[in-house]
Structure formats: structure tokens, C-alpha cells
Amino acid sequence: MTVSVKEVAQRAGVSVGTVSNVLNHPERVSEAARRKVTDAIRDLGFVRNDAARQLRAGRSTTLGLVVLDVRNPFFTDVALGAEDAAAAAGLSVLLGNSDENPERESTYLDLFEEQRVFGVLISPVGDVGERLHRLRERGTPAVLVDRVSADETTSSVSVDDVEGGRVAVEHLIAQGRRRIAYVGGPFAIRQVTDRLEGAQRAIDASPDAALEVLTTHGLTVLEGRRIGEQIAARPAARRPDAVFAANDLLAMGLLQALVMQGRVRVPDDVALIGFDDIDFMTAAVVPISSVRQPSRLIGETAVRLLLAESEDPSVERQRIEFTPELVARASTGVVAEDQRNSGA
Incomplete structure (x- = not known):
């Protein structure tokens, strides 16, 4: 059974606003009040609904990453690089495996759009240019990973x-x-x-x-x-x-x-x-x-481009292409x- 903020407030003997401040602005609350609230959270097993909070704020802290095959260590390393860069920016990564299936890929893009993720990184099966354009129009930046944009309307990170x-x-x-x-x-x-x-x-x-x-x-x-x-x-x-x-x-x-x-x-x-x-x-x-x-570097660089586009949606799209090494x-x-x- 889900425990509400109101129940935490009742157990702690404080207002709902105080519980909210402990969760979001603890510096505004006295040590005694913080202790009461954290004890109540522990006793009741309260878990904050971070997704709802992010939707109210209009900004998620999650990136969506879709790869062709999560069993391939190359994409594992790309994901690790993206995760490192995302964590440094206070973001987390939600990984989707298309398994080289266009329908499954589309399902993940639907999910990420519904969740209003911070942005999307994708190594696509086919041509997703139009779909990424629609995402961008709705405020979700996107970057191609291990693929070049055919019309150069989407930033990309790849090798030649x-x-x-x-x-x-x-x-x-x-x-x-x-x-x-x-x-x-x-x-x-x-x-x-x-x-x-x-x-x-x-x-x-x-x-x-x-x-x-x-x-x-x-x-x-x-x-x-x-x-x-x-x-x-x-x-x-x-x-x-x-x-x-x-x-x-x-x-x-x-x-x-x-x-x-x-x-x-x-x-x-x-x-x-x-x-x-x-x-x-x-x-x-x-x-x-x-x-x-350079698999990890590809993931890190893709996140960097995504952050730049998030800060300024009009920023010039970049095509970063690394030279492969025998x-x-x-x-x-x-x-x-x-x-x-x-x-x-």
C-alpha cells in the first residue's frame, strides 16, 4: 500500500508543508523537525513519487537511451559512458533494448515521450528522423548514437x-x-x-x-x-x-x-x-x-550534446565522427x- 505525504505528516506531528520542505529544501527546516519527519518516513516505509514531482516541475532528471542490442558489450560501454556523463549533470539513464526490432524501438520512444524524459539518445534500427523531429517540437532533445543524421537536423556521435x-x-x-x-x-x-x-x-x-x-x-x-x-x-x-x-x-x-x-x-x-x-x-x-x-567516449559525448541542446534548443546541430583504429x-x-x- 502506498504511503502518502499526508500520512507522514500525521505520524510526525507536523504539517504537509514541513514534510515537503524536508524532502525538497531540508535547509529550511529545523533539526528537530527533520528528525521527526525522517523517523516517520522510515517507520511508514514512505517512498517519494519522484516522477510526479518532476512532472509538476515540468522537467525530468532521466535520459532515455535506446540501443540496438544490450547483449553487445559495445553498447554496454556506450551506456556506461552515457551514465557517467549523465550522473555528473545530476541525471540518470533509463536503458531500452530495441533488439534490432523497429516496433520495439517505437514502443520505447512512446514510453520515453509519455514519461517526458529530459532527452533521448538512440542507436536506431532504421530511419527515425521524423520521430525525433516530433520529440524535439514537444521539447525533448535527441541525439543519434553510433549513427549519422541523414539530413543533419539531429546531432550525432559516431565513428566513420x-x-x-x-x-x-x-x-x-x-x-x-x-x-x-x-x-x-x-x-x-x-x-x-x-x-x-x-x-x-x-x-x-x-x-x-x-x-x-x-x-x-x-x-x-x-x-x-x-x-x-x-x-x-x-x-x-x-x-x-x-x-x-x-x-x-x-x-x-x-x-x-x-x-x-x-x-x-x-x-x-x-x-x-x-x-x-x-x-x-x-x-x-x-x-x-x-x-x-571509442565506445565510452561516444556515450559521454552524446550526453554532452544533449545537455547543450537542452540549454539552448536553437543551438547548431553537431556531427561528431571519431576515426576508427585498426x-x-x-x-x-x-x-x-x-x-x-x-x-x-
Whole structure:
């Protein structure tokens, strides 16, 4: 049963206004009165309705963050960065996982709008430009995370995914690989498309190299394993000699399928590189090369842009795009610096 402020006041023998001051302006209340109220709160198990208070004030202290896949450590790190920056500003973060599902994504945006959150950070499945525009018209700023705004009407924080794809495949070509497969999907996700575009640019600059696209239903370990099993089942002459996975979870699944069956050696037969550089890449049975993006910094920067827009809704929209970094490891035939330092 919910305990009201009035019941707390009756138990403490003070006015409702005194209870309100203890909760919101304790410096206005004597020590004796504060003690009576806090004792009553403890005895009755009173929990303040902070959401109602925020609605009365017209301003929430909660940010809404929607990510593509909360199981992906990249998005976990983005959320941690956002949480750190939000906490420094006296805000908290409410996390929603779209699971790469547009309907679920829309449900979270509905919820955040109903809750009148301070602002919205989102790594969208598809095009949410119009929806974010409506949110902004109603006073809720929004920032794209790990995605660039197509019409530049929404601030964004991301890495250059096209450049990352180019760097990944150029690295494979530099290792002598020429039959390269790109594994990723669905292509409604902009990052998947942009990384493929970068891969194709690297292929176009190397006339003797070819690119095969193997489409997945999601960016998960299980989907990577499924594609890996298909590759392993091919005759050796028809296999790619290198694979660029659209993210590290796919790369992990690919490695599991190739290594467990024992018919394909990584990197001898097939070199492998992922994207994101999550922590697990160094712990794999064959440490996996990857394209690193600054996940925590992306989350922190997105909150900073959101705060700026909240202070001044007319502020110029910003597009902050970090440069990805190649991290080469054993899966592409390189002994990486982190492996040397660990004695691997």
C-alpha cells in the first residue's frame, strides 16, 4: 500500500508543508523537525513519487537511451559512458533494448515521450528522423548514437564506419588475402551498410581482390556461427581466404564454428577481423583482430550534446565522427602489441 505525504505528516506531528520542505529544501527546516519527519518516513516505509514531482516541475532528471542490442558489450560501454556523463549533470539513464526490432524501438520512444524524459539518445534500427523531429517540437532533445543524421537536423556521435570498413579490408589485402567475404546484416542497419561500402572501396582499389557478401539476420554470435558453419562446409577451393565481420559478436561466432570443426585453421586458411574491439577479442582462443571505436567516449559525448541542446534548443546541430583504429591480432596473422605485453 502506498504511503502518502499526508500520512507522514500525521505520524510526525507536523504539517504537509514541513514534510515537503524536508524532502525538497531540508535547509529550511529545523533539526528537530527533520528528525521527526525522517523517523516517520522510515517507520511508514514512505517512498517519494519522484516522477510526479518532476512532472509538476515540468522537467525530468532521466535520459532515455535506446540501443540496438544490450547483449553487445559495445553498447554496454556506450551506456556506461552515457551514465557517467549523465550522473555528473545530476541525471540518470533509463536503458531500452530495441533488439534490432523497429516496433520495439517505437514502443520505447512512446514510453520515453509519455514519461517526458529530459532527452533521448538512440542507436536506431532504421530511419527515425521524423520521430525525433516530433520529440524535439514537444521539447525533448535527441541525439543519434553510433549513427549519422541523414539530413543533419539531429546531432550525432559516431565513428566513420565507411573508413572502418576500408581499413579492415585493406589490412586483409595487405596480409595477402584476395578472396574476402563480408558477413553482416540486416542491411536496414546503417552501420552494416556503411562498413560494407568501406570494404568495397578497398576491394575496388585492389583489382585482383574479390568481395563476397554473406547476409545475416542479426549481429549475434549465433548468426556468426551459422555463417561459419556454411563456410567450413565448402570445399577449400571455394572458401574465402579472409572474412570481415560487421561486428565482433559475429566474428566470435565465426571463429567458434571454424575452429570447433577443425577443418579450417585461423588465420592459416581463413583470416578473420571484426568491428568494435570489445574486450572479448583478446580472450578468444585465437585473439581476433578488430576495428576499434571509442565506445565510452561516444556515450559521454552524446550526453554532452544533449545537455547543450537542452540549454539552448536553437543551438547548431553537431556531427561528431571519431576515426576508427585498426587493432591487428593473431586472427589475421599478426602478433599484436597487447599479446606481446601479456606474454602471449
